[in-house]
Amino acid sequence: MTASPAPAPAAAALTTRAQEVSSRIVDDILTLVRQETSSYDLPGLAAGLDLLRELTVQRLGQPDHEHRHPGGECGDTLTLTYAGTGTGAGPGAGHVLLVGHYDTVWPTGTLAGWEQPGASEDGREKLGGPGIFDMKTGLAQGIWALKLARESGAPLPTVTFLFNGDEEIGSLSSRPVIEEAAQKADVTLVLEPTAHGAVKTARKGTGIFQVTATGVEAHAGLAPQDGASAITALSEFVVAAAKVAAPDRGTTINTGLFRGGSAINVVAGQATAGVDIRVSSEAEQARVDEELDAIKVSDPRVRIEIDHAWNRPPMTLNAASAPLLALAREVAREQGRDSLPDTAVGGASDANFVAALGLPVLCGMGAVGDGAHAQGEFIYPDTVPAQTALVAGLVGRLTQPLRD
Structure with a gap:
């Protein structure tokens, strides 16, 4: 040129x-x-x-x-x-x-x-x-x-x-x-x-992921065993997601927003998290997708849904x-x-x-x-x-x- x-x-x-x-x-x-x-x-x-x-x-x-x-x-x-x-x-x-x-x-x-x-x-x-x-x-x-x-x-x-x-x-x-x-x-x-x-x-390329946990609401005092906490499950997911990060490969994962529940005495039926992901390569992007999808939470009654929103390419x-x-x-x-x-x-x-x-x-x-x-x-x-x-x-x- x-x-x-x-x-x-x-x-x-x-x-x-x-x-x-x-x-x-x-x-x-x-x-x-x-x-x-x-x-x-x-x-x-x-x-x-x-x-x-x-x-x-x-x-x-x-x-x-x-x-x-x-x-x-x-x-x-x-x-x-x-x-x-x-x-x-x-x-x-x-x-x-x-x-x-x-x-x-x-x-x-x-x-x-x-x-x-x-x-x-x-x-x-x-x-x-x-x-x-x-x-x-x-x-x-x-x-x-x-x-x-x-x-x-x-x-x-x-x-x-x-x-x-x-x-x-x-x-x-x-x-x-x-x-x-x-x-x-x-x-x-x-x-x-x-x-x-x-x-x-x-x-770096960026992902702005939204993760939604859908659990079962119940009275926290009268029947806590009937509930399945979306907040607890999503907390488990967030901790597991952080372990997917690989700073040595340029990949970072940060949960910056967390919302959930309807009242302090209700087992939470809904919770959401906003997750910021940074990657240096398309290969890392694919790995992150796969490993986040593989995360399991301890209560099978809670459904985890991930919106894989990759925003900017590397x-x-x-x-x-x-x-x-x-x-x-x-x-x-x-x-x-x-x-x-x-x-x-x-x-x-x-x-x-x-x-x-x-x-x-x-x-x-x-x-x-x-x-x-x-x-x-x-x-x-x-x-x-x-x-x-x-x-x-x-x-x-x-x-x-x-x-x-």
Whole structure:
């Protein structure tokens, strides 16, 4: 594969400009953080997407094409397309898809009690907030990256932003939109946070299993022997399921939700568990399926049913993505970075879907910080200019599709 021969925007000027507007980018990040967007709060998600669209239009103007895809019980997905510029614009002139989710794992109301982190041990400033690392910083940086690339005056590819509001719960509604958009684009960049500055080229596949136990209700005091506890049986299942994990093979199993029973004095007739499963290979996926199905509980009167919901396939650095990583590293070197490492992580993202299609994708192009899904979630604001410039510079090098 070879990349476009067109020169990138002047690396030094691009980096300097990103530094000049860094405070404005951070202001946009904080604006997005202040609008809470829990995956389960549909009014909050709708308001968050309206805000995100408004911010994009403020920075980039009206898109040449947009479509809001209804999410049903999930947040909507919005696509905004900005046509390429220069004499080479048009079909075959390069099309970059920038993907980012605006939903967060944090319940609405979390912001009010959030405490800002102190400086790091080396004195670096931190900024915290629900979703600031995962991944509202990436959203703002992506918008500003196109703005800075435009300001450079260099020819640019067509760029489509895809903002989805259900990534944290499995991209249940947005997955087909993502896959269709990725197939129309030449390259996909996912604005998820970095792994301590590294891009993410391998991610585990995920399963979101629901396990249901159906027992026999009875009075817990008068006739406990007539009951068959769904809670007891499901507890046995959960313990057995944990033993199916094989961390040495990259397989982890976590029961994160457990519900059951109708009253404290009733032998439970129903119980459910939500199980998060991470695997590094399809072989492990098959093994987990088989071994979970083989689990037996001690009371035969309880029926165990497993919904094998594999959500995202494992992601690896496929042949199509390797040249894209090389190009990103070239841009990073031009901008004065010593290196741009890549890494494998246990979490999954929407990049998994794109990689599974055999298409070029890089993930982890967003924030530098830490604490995803934890109360200490934060970013280093001093990294915002470099990360924004990296995406801007890479977009500027993609004025033609990557080709064999």
